[in-house]
Amino acid sequence: MLNIKRVRTGRLLALLLIVFTIAFLWAGGDLVLRSAIPKTTVLPAGAADTVSSVTGVWERVHRIIFLKSAIGAKLDKKRYIGLNDTPLALQQAIIAVEDSRFYQHMGFDIEGILRATLVNVQTGSFAEGGSTITQQLIKNLFLTQERTLSRKLEEVILAIDIELRYSKEEILEMYLNTIYFGSGAYGIGEASTIYFGKPPFHLNLAECALLAGLPNAPSLTSPYVDFAAAKQRQAVVLAAMARHSYIGPAQAQEAKLTPILLAK
Numbered sequence: 602m603l604n605i606k607r608v609r610t611g612r613l614l615a616l617l618l619i620v621f622t623i624a625f626l627w628a629g630g631d632l633v634l635r636s637a638i639p640k641t642t643v644l645p646a647g648a649a650d651t652v653s654s655v656t657g658v659w660e661r662v663h664r665i666i667f668l669k670s671a672i673g674a675k676l677d678k679k680r681y682i683g684l685n686d687t688p689l690a691l692q693q694a695i696i697a698v699e700d701s702r703f704y705q706h707m708g709f710d711i712e713g714i715l716r717a718t719l720v721n722v723q724t725g726s727f728a729e730g731g732s733t734i735t736q737q738l739i740k741n742l743f744l745t746q747e748r749t750l751s752r753k754l755e756e757v758i759l760a761i762d763i764e765l766r767y768s769k770e771e772i773l774e775m776y777l778n779t780i781y782f783g784s785g786a787y788g789i790g791e792a793s794t795i796y797f798g799k800p801p802f803h804l805n806l807a808e809c810a811l812l813a814g815l816p817n818a819p820s821l822t823s824p825y826v827d828f829a830a831a832k833q834r835q836a837v838v839l840a841a842m843a844r845h846s847y848i849g850p851a852q853a854q855e856a857k858l859t860p861i862l863l864a865k
Contacts, residue, residue, distance in 0.1 A: 661755060664743065668762050675742045676778065682790040682801055684774040690806045690847075691789070692773060694813035697841040700734040704769055708735045708760030734776050735760045737816075741779040782812060783819030783826065796824065798864035806852065807859035810838040824863055832861075 664671045684692070696703045702710050710733050732740070739759045744752060763772060782792035792812055793801040804812070814834025815822055824831035839853040848856075 665758060665762055668759070668766060672742060672763075672775070676775065677788070680788060680790050681778050682774075682788065684770055684777075686800070686802050687774075687777060687789060688801060688804050688809055691777075691801065691804060691809035691813060693847040694809050694838050694842055695773070695777065696734070697845045697847055698813055698838045699737070699816070701841070701845055703734050703773070706733060706735075708762075708764040709733055709757050732756075733760065735763060735772055738772060738776045738779060739763065741776070741781075780816045781819050782815045783823030794864070796863060805856075805859065806848070807835070807856040807861060810842070810856055811835040811861060814838045824861065825865065828861075 700710070702712065736756055739756050743759065744756060767775075778788040778790070780789075781787055782789075782796075784795055786792040786795045789801050789812070792815070793799060793804060793808075796812065797804065797808055811824065811831055811834070814831065814837060817834065821827060822830045822834050836857055839848070839856055842848045843850050843853040
């Protein structure tokens with residue numbers, strides 16, 4: 602069993618190395634190699650841009666190699682909420698609506714990407730992104746929202762890297778502490794306080810479902826901005842939870858009818 606696990610880990614590391622090499626060259630890694638060979642003491646035109654590109658490449662390399670320290674520097678430990686202090690219903694709600702195959706994939710979900718691509722082709726727009734919770738965590742911590750091939754490659758590399766170094770529970774915990782919930786609330790601790798005036802541990806199913814629906818479009822669906830939109834997203838989340846057997850239809854209906862008492 603141990604040997605099988607080592608073989609799988611070795612294959613994943615080999616895949617990571619291959620993808621990283623491609624992304625490294627795509628992102629301008631050849632500049633790093635060329636910069637090591639001095640040609641002249643006079644800086645050519647555009648030298649500043651070259652130096653900036655080289656620096657950016659090395660930052661990416663450093664982030665992949667020293668991922669844990671890079672993540673540690675980004676997390677706000679003062680307001681960090683452990684998974685044990687987060688309701689199971691909230692964890693299930695987030696997984697159901699954001700990444701139903703969270704426990705099956707290795708950072709990126711081919712099935713989810715294909716499904717999102719099909720939807721986007723049918724609608725003629727970017728209706729779905731196909732990003733996993735792990736990929737969203739990477740974007741929250743390090744990346745911009747631009748849609749370029751080099752950024753997407755880096756996202757996939759880091760997603761595989763983080764899956765190799767952290768458990769699923771740790772990844773979900775970090776995601777819940779970094780996602781934006783709207784109305785100035787970053788992380789589940791702030792969101793629970795800003796919207797309901799209490800710590801996450803005391804949230805009921807209706808409140809968990811409402812919060813889980815916000816990250817999709819936090820600036821538009823915040824209950825302080827558009828309560829009706831927040832309730833519509835809550836219904837979507839509850840339906841997803843029922844579809845994936847986290848709750849029954851009766852529980853979903855009961856939660857949908859439970860009054861939402863906001864802190865403001």
